[in-house]
Amino acid sequence: MNENYSVIGKSVPKMDGRVKVTGQAKYTGDLKFPNMLVGKILTSPHAHARIISIDTSKAEKLPGVKAVITHRDVPSLKYGISPARWDENIFCIDKVRFVGDKVAAVAALDEETVYRALKLIRVEYEVLPAVFDPVEAIREGAPRIHDEYPMNINTEIHQNFGDVEKAFAEAHHVRTDLFMGQRTYQCPIEPHSAISIWEGGKLTVYSSTQSPHYHQYYIAREFGLKMGDVRVIKTFVGGGFGGKLEPTGLEFAGAALSRITGRPVKMFYDRHEMFAHNRGRHRQIMEVTTGVDKNGKILGLHANFIMDGGAYTSLGIASAYYAGAMLTLTYDFENYKFDMIRAYTNLPACGAQRGHGAPQPRYALEAHLDMVARDLGIDPLELRLRNARQPNTITPNEFKVNSCELTACIEKARELSGWKQKKGNLPSGRGIGLAVGSFVSGAGYPIYRTNLPQAAAIIKVHEDGSAATLYTGATDIGQGSDTVLCQMAAEAMGYFYENMKIVSADTETTPHDFGAYASRQTLMSGSAVKQAGEEVKQQLLEMAGEMMELPPGELDCREGIVFSKYSPEATRTFAEVAREFFVQKGPLVGRGSYTPPKLGGKFKGAPVGTSPAYSFAAQISEVEIDGETGQIDVKEVWDVHDCGMVINPALLRGQVHGALFMGMGESVWEEVVFDKNGRILNGNLGEYRMPTAVDMPKITSELVESYEPAAPWGVKEVGEGATIPTMGCFSNAIYDAMGVRVYSLPLSYEKVWRALKEKKEMESGLKSAAGRIYDKC
Amino acid sequence: MEALTDQDGIKRYLVNINVNGDPYTVIVKANTLLVNLLRDQLDLTGTKKGCELGDCGSCTVLLDGKPVNSCTVLAVEADGRGITTIEGVARSEKLDKIQESFVNNAAVQCGYCTPGMILSAKALLARNPKPTEQEVREAISGNLCRCTGYVNIVKAVLEATGD
Ligand code: FES
Ligand code: FES
Numbered sequence: 050m051n052e053n054y055s056v057i058g059k060s061v062p063k064m065d066g067r068v069k070v071t072g073q074a075k076y077t078g079d080l081k082f083p084n085m086l087v088g089k090i091l092t093s094p095h096a097h098a099r100i101i102s103i104d105t106s107k108a109e110k111l112p113g114v115k116a117v118i119t120h121r122d123v124p125s126l127k128y129g130i131s132p133a134r135w136d137e138n139i140f141c142i143d144k145v146r147f148v149g150d151k152v153a154a155v156a157a158l159d160e161e162t163v164y165r166a167l168k169l170i171r172v173e174y175e176v177l178p179a180v181f182d183p184v185e186a187i188r189e190g191a192p193r194i195h196d197e198y199p200m201n202i203n204t205e206i207h208q209n210f211g212d213v214e215k216a217f218a219e220a221h222h223v224r225t226d227l228f229m230g231q232r233t234y235q236c237p238i239e240p241h242s243a244i245s246i247w248e249g250g251k252l253t254v255y256s257s258t259q260s261p262h263y264h265q266y267y268i269a270r271e272f273g274l275k276m277g278d279v280r281v282i283k284t285f286v287g288g289g290f291g292g293k294l295e296p297t298g299l300e301f302a303g304a305a306l307s308r309i310t311g312r313p314v315k316m317f318y319d320r321h322e323m324f325a326h327n328r329g330r331h332r333q334i335m336e337v338t339t340g341v342d343k344n345g346k347i348l349g350l351h352a353n354f355i356m357d358g359g360a361y362t363s364l365g366i367a368s369a370y371y372a373g374a375m376l377t378l379t380y381d382f383e384n385y386k387f388d389m390i391r392a393y394t395n396l397p398a399c400g401a402q403r404g405h406g407a408p409q410p411r412y413a414l415e416a417h418l419d420m421v422a423r424d425l426g427i428d429p430l431e432l433r434l435r436n437a438r439q440p441n442t443i444t445p446n447e448f449k450v451n452s453c454e455l456t457a458c459i460e461k462a463r464e465l466s467g468w469k470q471k472k473g474n475l476p477s478g479r480g481i482g483l484a485v486g487s488f489v490s491g492a493g494y495p496i497y498r499t500n501l502p503q504a505a506a507i508i509k510v511h512e513d514g515s516a517a518t519l520y521t522g523a524t525d526i527g528q529g530s531d532t533v534l535c536q537m538a539a540e541a542m543g544y545f546y547e548n549m550k551i552v553s554a555d556t557e558t559t560p561h562d563f564g565a566y567a568s569r570q571t572l573m574s575g576s577a578v579k580q581a582g583e584e585v586k587q588q589l590l591e592m593a594g595e596m597m598e599l600p601p602g603e604l605d606c607r608e609g610i611v612f613s614k615y616s617p618e619a620t621r622t623f624a625e626v627a628r629e630f631f632v633q634k635g636p637l638v639g640r641g642s643y644t645p646p647k648l649g650g651k652f653k654g655a656p657v658g659t660s661p662a663y664s665f666a667a668q669i670s671e672v673e674i675d676g677e678t679g680q681i682d683v684k685e686v687w688d689v690h691d692c693g694m695v696i697n698p699a700l701l702r703g704q705v706h707g708a709l710f711m712g713m714g715e716s717v718w719e720e721v722v723f724d725k726n727g728r729i730l731n732g733n734l735g736e737y738r739m740p741t742a743v744d745m746p747k748i749t750s751e752l753v754e755s756y757e758p759a760a761p762w763g764v765k766e767v768g769e770g771a772t773i774p775t776m777g778c779f780s781n782a783i784y785d786a787m788g789v790r791v792y793s794l795p796l797s798y799e800k801v802w803r804a805l806k807e808k809k810e811m812e813s814g815l816k817s818a819a820g821r822i823y824d825k826c
Numbered sequence: 827m828e829a830l831t832d833q834d835g836i837k838r839y840l841v842n843i844n845v846n847g848d849p850y851t852v853i854v855k856a857n858t859l860l861v862n863l864l865r866d867q868l869d870l871t872g873t874k875k876g877c878e879l880g881d882c883g884s885c886t887v888l889l890d891g892k893p894v895n896s897c898t899v900l901a902v903e904a905d906g907r908g909i910t911t912i913e914g915v916a917r918s919e920k921l922d923k924i925q926e927s928f929v930n931n932a933a934v935q936c937g938y939c940t941p942g943m944i945l946s947a948k949a950l951l952a953r954n955p956k957p958t959e960q961e962v963r964e965a966i967s968g969n970l971c972r973c974t975g976y977v978n979i980v981k982a983v984l985e986a987t988g989d
Contacts, residue, residue: 066929069937070921070944072872072912079871238876238884238972239938287874287938288972320877527936527973699932703974707935710975734881734970742963742976 055608056540057762060699064531064551065285074285077242077257082313085244086115088156088306089163089316090298091170092325093145096395096727097179097192100143100152100172108155108169113162116309117170119153123305124271128296130496134203134362136195137398139271139301145174146194146360147397148727149325151298156306156314181727183357183392184334194360194393203358204369204391206654210445211384213340216349220340222424226417227336229793230409231720232357234329235402236739239287241326242317245303252307253280254300258554259289259526260564263496265556267296268304276556283554286526290711291401292328293526294566295364324721324732327397328363331356331406333372335413345425345432349384352376352410358391359398365391367496367657368399371406374658375773376414377444378487379455379665380436385445395727401566403711404772407488412794415484415777419784429781430468430483433459437485438665447650450663452765454691455485457753458667462689465749466669472785478674479684480786485667486773490693490757490766491569493648493659502642503569505560506577508538508585510637514624517542517585518550522562523574525553528768529700530570534578536696537761541582542589542639543606544623560642568766571696572662572757573643579761580641588637592630593621646759661759664766665691668709668774670746672782679802681717681783683746686775690750693757693765705750705771712775713746714739720795827905841905845870846914854901861885861896863904864911872912872941876970883969886942887911893949895968912941915948924948924986933982935973942969947983956987 068074105117120140127135140151155166178192185191186201194201217223244255252274258264261281269279281300286293299316306314318326336353352373358365373387404411422429438444440453462483463469471481495503507520519538525531535549552558562574586606593611594601603613609623630637648659671684688705695701718738722730731737756763776794784790789804828840830853838853845868852867861878864870864887873896876882880898887896888910915922921929924947934940943966950957950965957965962983963976971979 060932062929063932063934065937066934067921069934069940070912070925070928071916072870072941074937075871076874076938078875079865081869236972237936237938238882238970239874239936240876286936287876288936290972320879320881527938529935699978703932703935703978706975706977707973711972733879734877735879739970739972740975741967741970742980743960743967745963745976748975748977 054540056536056546057696060697061532061536061546063529063700064535076239076287077244077255077284078317080244080255080284082244082246085313085315086156086158086310087160087163088154088303088314089167090151090302091153091167093141093148093150093152095145095174095176096148097177097194098145098174099177100141100145101175102173103153104171105153107171108166111162111166111169113158114155114166116156116306117153117166118305118309122309123301124273126271128267128271129362130364130366134366137361139298147395149397150360154302154306156310179395179727181394181396181723183355183394186392186394187390194395198393201393202390203362203393204366206369206373206387206389208373208387208446208652208654213349213351213384213386216384217340220348221343222421223338223340224421224424225336225338226420227792228413228416230333230335231794232329232332232399233402233715233719234324234327234721234737235290235292236734236737237288237290237292240318240320240323241293241297241299242315243297243299243303244313244315245300245307246313247304247307251278251280252304253282254304255282255284256300257286257293258283259293259524259566261524261554261556262522262561262563263294264296264300266497268300271301272304280557283524289526289565290403291405291566294401295328297326320734321732324729325397327359328400329721330402331358331365331368331399333409335410337413337417339417339421341421341425345422345427345435347380347382347436350376350382351386354389354410356389356391357394357396357399359394359396361398363398363400365399368401368406370654370657372410374446375407375487376410377446378448378450378663379438379485381438381442382436383445396723403708404488404769408712408715408773408776409794411486411773412776412780415774416780416790419781420790428472430459430463433483433485446658447655448658449648451759452662452693452755452757453665454753454755455665455667458665458689458691459485461751461753462667462669462687465689465751466671466687468669471671478676478786479671480782480784481669481671482778482781482785483667483669484774484777484781486770487663487665488766488770488773489567489658489660490572490662490664490760491660492567493645493661494656495563501561502644504562504574504577505642506574506581507560508542508581508639510585510627512628512631514627516548516550517544518552519578520552520559521574521578522559522564523553523570524565526565528565528704529697530565530574532700533571533696534574537575537578538582541579542585543608545609568769571764571766572760575764576643576761577641581639584639584641585637589623589626589630593626596621596626596629662693662757662765664770666770666774668778670778670782672779672786674783674786674801676805679798679805681796681798681801683713685747685749687749688771689753690767690771691753691755692767692770693755693760694763695752696764701767702750704768706748708769708771709748709775710740710745712772715795716776716779717795717797827902839902841901843904844908846910856902858901859897860899860901860904863901864896870911870913874938874941876938883942883946884939886945886969888945888949891949891952893946910945912944915944924951924983927982927986931978931982931985933974933978939969939971943971943979951987959984
């Protein structure tokens with residue numbers, strides 16, 4: 050631990066640990082308000098259909114039903130991530146576009162009545178032809194999902210940096226591989242919920258959200274309210290992973306129902322509805338071409354992708370840009386081309402899931418590079434070292450990378466895993482694989498165009514100095530931002546973590562912050578908090594200077610003690626100075642805000658992927674494959690991260706464990722599957738197979754020394770970065786074990802088994818072919 | 827079990843249960859789930875709901891000492907029996923060893939799986955005070971956690987077995 054710090058760099062226990070182990074922590078679904086109603090949304094049973102009529106009269110007559118609403122009862126304003134892509138309505142007006150699209154909603158006295166009422170709503174549909182595959186969706190003659198988007202093209206990207214064609218022409222070796230991703234789902238264990246209370250012209254929404262600010266912004270916009278008349282309060286949130294970032298529909302429907310009934314309305318999704326609403330990871334089809342020189346130095350890269358966006362934009366334009374933007378971060382090359390089509394299909398919309406658009410393309414690139422290394426006869430780890438990005442460099446798509454210890458990460462992972470001894474020497478069926486990754490520490494630009502700062506914070510010292518409260522819009526969804534930010538506040542003030550209180554993520558009482566996404570809070574919210582803490586400290590030292598009759602510049606404060614830097618015996622406690630401050634001058638308050646510098650280039654889509662700082666990671670996994678069944682037994686995984694200065698090592702490791710767990714699930718098991726009519730076949734936690742405690746291998750999480758100059762105390766992200774290399778690293782380990790490459794995710798037992806079978810058949814086929822040739826001779 | 831018929835002709839049952847040492851008499855329908863009785867009627871919201879299908883374990887409570895998914899148990903089945911929910915694990919101010927170990931080992935992230943995990947772990951340690959790592963993993967394999975990769979949870983349970 051760094052001696053210069055008293056509070057940061059330590060694994061202090063989480064602020065909310067105690068309330069969570071005792072069951073005291075209240076999540077949105079745990080709250081009750083007097084006179085509260087229960088609401089639910091009726092969704093479409095068809096993947097694509099015209100709405101002919103909706104008859105709610107029977108439902109309305111059911112005793113206990115207080116309101117039934119459809120598109121006629123709510124504003125018809127479309128919403129979505131950016132004005133050019135606003136394509137979603139609160140309730141469908143003319144058409145439904147996927148099984149699960151929102152059609153109507155009911156509020157009633159209790160859950161049972163709500164469900165009965167939903168069944169009584171008569172919707173007449175004219176079923177339309179539907180399309181479920183992105184490649185088919187963009188073919189001539191495919192059913193048109195949105196009138197405004199010909200060929201079902203939601204987003205089309207063509208970026209070209211340097212001269213890829215020339216690089217390929219000059220390359221010693223050019224290779225192309227095609228990979229297939231899968232649709233996965235965030236699956237937070239807490240389902241989405243929202244309680245809306247419309248009272249006296251003001252709307253209050255308690256919500257399981259990752260960004261109270263976005264929800265406030267969208268709700269105010271939809272209902273034509275002033276931002277100040279909408280208050281969004283985050284309760285404890287049971288995990289988000291991207292799915293709770295954008296509006297879920299529950300807050301819109303709940304707000305409308307509450308306005309009509311004049312009562313609080315609790316809305317929630319059950320597990321199947323969670324899957325149907327979705328907004329999980331896009332399935333991408335990824336063609337990767339690389340040209341290398343004879344030493345394996347990458348000369349040019351072409352990423353040519355198609356993604357299944359589902360029925361709406363959701364956060365998908367960002368996902369589409371991220372998919373290509375982030376590929377340039379880890380390796381140093383100059384020529385890069387990125388083509389992408391995000392297609393509409395009649396499936397639930399996809400959005401942002403941990404790592405956003407990046408993990409699948411990273412899988413493709415890392416698996417592909419292993420094949421390139423094999424073609425050249427170079428150790429795949431050595432190939433990465435030869436290409437690894439160095440600090441203070443700029444990517445071809447104009448991201449400025451300051452700190453970067455990727456080389457050190459790879460070297461340390463090599464050492465920890467025993468790569469040198471193991472590579473090529475493991476018994477048959479056993480293999481070792483490597484992949485690397487990188488991620489933003491906060492998006493350089495907010496989701497919607499605004500010049501608001503990215504983050505802001507206020508710290509108020511209590512009147513007697515016995516506590517200080519941090520007010521921040523930053524959003525703790527379990528990752529521990531409340532804890533980390535309180536550590537930062539205490540460090541900046543010269544105070545104790547134990548005496549910190551926090552009020553966070555309430556749009557009325559806390560200053561603006563964009564919330565939990567793009568791994569932004571440690572750096573961005575942390576910057577604002579540090580500034581606020583320093584402002585408190587400065588005022589405190591001035592007061593202490595008066596009390597001690599010393600120049601404030603001579604004073605400092607640490608761990609609650611104000612002291613003179615020159616005569617250490619002269620001290621005052623933080624508390625007594627703070628109290629005196631209040632007596633003489635009123636509240637002792639510090640303020641801070643953070644706006645990143647202008648980042649990135651000028652080309653179309655240039656902002657996506659910009660960040661003040663990037664994390665880097667190398668992962669190695671060792672697997673054992675059962676040649677008979679294809680079963681993958683993961684023996685151990687090593688993650689080595691460059692995430693700058695670490696504020697709380699225990700929480701950081703927790704993020705690595707969780708990210709790796711998610712990456713492992715997506716590597717081997719997780720996939721949302723649909724029938725031929727677009728209905729989800731495994732919309733539950735039994736059949737959507739996420740890893741259990743018995744599936745998890747031994748995980749070693751290590752760090753390399755690093756300091757980020759653009760960040761408070763040199764911090765960077767960790768929460769999403771560790772998901773990114775995992776799928777590639779498993780793919781490479783499986784290949785090393787068995788010599789078969791599975792080109793589609795998940796790398797399921799069955800696919801591995803099939804690949805092995807094909808290999809065997811091919812080999813025996815070749816042998817018999819060879820035998821026949823021999824016979825002829 | 828005593829039954830009453832309401833105005834719609836639906837039978838209601840009088841259920842006597844003991845929750846965390848306190849006796850309660852409640853009226854439930856035949857299809858009322860134990861999890862909803864606990865959460866909605868007794869306001870014991872520490873017991874969570876993640877799926878209502880018996881898949882996730884976030885609704886785990888101890889029924890006569892045995893861990894059950896309370897979303898798969900009918901309230902009437904609990905008549906005359908003893909239930910421990912997360913609210914009954916700590917003895918007033920003092921946390922149970924397992925709870926303490928969860929806090930100290932950073933085994934809690936979002937906390938939504940935590941009550942169920944702790945109760946599954948508690949049941950395990952009651953029947954097997956010195957479990958192996960594999961036994962811990964098996965005991966909590968019905969409790970899904972999306973945040974931690976189970977690493978620190980397993981560590982916390984194992985550490986709670988120490989003296
Ligand atoms: S809510 Fe009972 S097992 Fe998931
Ligand atoms: S801590 Fe979030 S689900 Fe386990």
